[in-house]
Amino acid sequence: MLIGVPREIKNNEFRVGLTPAGVRELAANGHSVLVQQGAGEAIGLDDARYQAAGAQIVAEAAEVFARAQLLVKVKEPQPAECAMLRPDQVLFAYLHLAPDLPQTRALLASGCTAIAYETVTDGRGGLPLLAPMSEVAGRMAIQAGAHALESAQGGPGLLLGGVPGVRPGRVLILGGGVVGINAARLAMGIGAQVTVMDRSLERLKYLDELYGPQLTTVYATRDAIDEHLPHVDLVIGAVLVPGAPAPKLICRAQLGLMRPGTVLVDVAIDQGGCFETSHPTSHQAPTYEVDGIIHYCVANMPGGVARTSTFALTHATLPFVVALADKGAPQALRDDAGLRNGLNIHAGKVTCHAVARALGLDYMPALAALG
Known part of the structure; x- marks a missing residue:
């Protein structure tokens, strides 16, 4: 699978979705990773370290969005990023959709599969990515x-x-x-x-x-x-x-x-x-x-200590990224109920009941949406 890591563009957001160590793990499993130029530079993760781990560095976010099958981000996509999403693409990031109808509508219109870190659960009902x-x-x-x-x-x-x-x-x-x-x-x-x-x-x-x-x-x-x-x-x-x-x-x-x-x-x-x-x-x-x-x-409070936050976050997200890449999103979501709880949007449907209720939108259970 081709995984893309764009540079974050939210105000004063310097975290990055994957570290070079994560790139190396994915490359060892046979996957390819695109990293936007300068994505980790602000926290001491320069492009050379990503390249040494096996990533391809590309200059523009547009190329990352155009080519990647799985996008791994930190913060919710901004309007310009939502406009680049497509139906055959998986987005894995913090989304926080309940108070954000414009972002929800943009993700629905894109047709993408959007998995929110903040609603992924573990076997005890905890929130391991939050x-x-x-x-x-x-x-x-x-x-x-x-x-x-x-x-x-x-x-x-x-x-x-x-x-x-x-x-x-x-x-x-x-x-x-x-x-x-x-x-x-x-x-x-x-x-x-x-x-x-x-x-x-x-x-x-x-x-x-x-x-x-x-x-x-x-x-x-x-x-x-x-x-x-x-x-x-x-x-x-x-x-x-x-x-x-x-x-x-x-x-x-x-x-x-x-x-x-x-x-x-x-x-x-x-x-x-x-x-x-x-x-x-x-x-x-x-x-x-x-x-x-x-x-x-x-x-985005943790963005103020972006280096600490990036390592803390990616240690938690990497096993899920590997599962999504190894199995493909539909199978990974079917196999893991905790990851499936993170599915908020799929193929133009809201698949998180709390989000649908908060925004007054129609809800479809995740398994039903996955087919």
């Missing part, structure tokens, strides 16, 4: 929030970890999943006071057993959120509903409960965000203010 970036995003959320609290960034001039004689910052994390636990770990590591809210008592018990009195766990209700908002300095939105829009946990009226300069970091912004006042931002202009509250809503 987890690595959730780990990165959770840790980055504290970094970004701490930076936004600085005076020069428009914040209240608060050091999140405090110093002797001065209280540390208070962090509220909404959601105790992969993002939440990584955010909590980093925040506690720098000395902040941390509270995690979740609606899973099992998850709260796990966190309590893991961290003991160092971490406060609270069952998430609207009253509990209202009770905590006046006292916190940083709120991390870390709630995920696989494939579906994120629930809105804080509405605009609740901003009035917080002190001016409080920072909201919305890690769920790829799925529409979990704060009513959230809208996507970029690494170039990451924050904005609403009613005195600072919002950080970068839609």
